[in-house]
Amino acid sequence: xxxxxxxxxxxxxxxxxxxxxxxxxxxxxxxxxxxxxxxxxxxxxxxxxxxxxxxxxxxxxxxxxxxxxxxxxxxxxxxxxxxxxxxxxxxxxxxxxxxxxxxxxxxxxxxxxx
Amino acid sequence: xxxxxxxxxxxxxxxxxxxxxxxxxxxxxxxxxxxxxxxxxxxxxxxxxxxxxxxxxxxxxxxxxxxxxxxxxxxxxxxxxxxxxxxxxxxxxxxxxxxxxxxxxxxxxxxxxx
Numbered sequence: 049x050x051x052x053x054x055x056x057x058x059x060x061x062x063x064x065x066x067x068x069x070x071x072x073x074x075x076x077x078x079x080x081x082x083x084x085x086x087x088x089x090x091x092x093x094x095x096x097x098x099x100x101x102x103x104x105x106x107x108x109x110x111x112x113x114x115x116x117x118x119x120x121x122x123x124x125x126x127x128x129x130x131x132x133x134x135x136x137x138x139x140x141x142x143x144x145x146x147x148x149x150x151x152x153x154x155x156x157x158x159x160x161x162x
Numbered sequence: 163x164x165x166x167x168x169x170x171x172x173x174x175x176x177x178x179x180x181x182x183x184x185x186x187x188x189x190x191x192x193x194x195x196x197x198x199x200x201x202x203x204x205x206x207x208x209x210x211x212x213x214x215x216x217x218x219x220x221x222x223x224x225x226x227x228x229x230x231x232x233x234x235x236x237x238x239x240x241x242x243x244x245x246x247x248x249x250x251x252x253x254x255x256x257x258x259x260x261x262x263x264x265x266x267x268x269x270x271x272x273x274x275x276x
Contacts, residue, residue: 081262083264085265085267090269091250091252091269091270091272092165092166092252092267092268092269092270093205093252093254093265093267094267095264095265095266098263098264100262139204139205141205143262145262147218148217148218148262149207149210149218149220150195150205150207150265151207152197152204152205152206152207153204154202154203154204155204155205
């Protein structure tokens with residue numbers, strides 16, 4: 049079975065705190081892709097990052113960083129020095145070469161308080 | 163360049179009616195996929211079209227259907243509406259040949275069924 053679990057339904061932090069959003073995935077395919085998307089209040093999801101199953105390097109982009117660990121089937125997302133504009137719902141997604149269907153997690157709502 | 167456009171943005175229907183939602187992808191994108199977003203369920207994949215052909219389908223009843231036109235615009239239809247169909251319906255486009263890249267989402271059509 050293919051599945052994405054985002055156990056954190058909602059997280060509240062104070063501005064400038066660091067926050068990590070967890071994502072655990074399940075798949076038996078050896079080739080797959082992992083994504084993070086951000087959904088601001090306007091509704092449209094915005095792409096943040098894609099990782100393929102053969103690339104376990106961590107990635108940093110400004111205040112954002114991603115930790116991909118195949119050993120624990122996790123693809124966690126950290127925001128450093130959070131800002132109010134980071135408030136949104138964040139979705140982790142899995143795409144496997146077997147089905148080419150995106151499987152999204154249920155999302156984590158992040159609230160950054162000023 | 164113009165993003166993904168979905169119309170209408172909001173609509174209210176009653177049980178038993180049908181509804182048609184429209185999606186115009188980014189110019190040059192040939193793949194259009196549809197998702198249903200409800201609280202607690204996250205994004206559920208409905209179907210994906212590529213070059214006017216349904217390439218992939220999620221686990222939704224036959225009341226949910228779609229099509230894609232030669233200009234890549236897509237429509238989805240829900241017949242015999244039920245209360246549980248109330249949701250945000252999101253359309254996403256991509257260049258699409260293998261569909262492993264990022265998705266570009268519209269702002270969604272929010273359907274309320276009374």
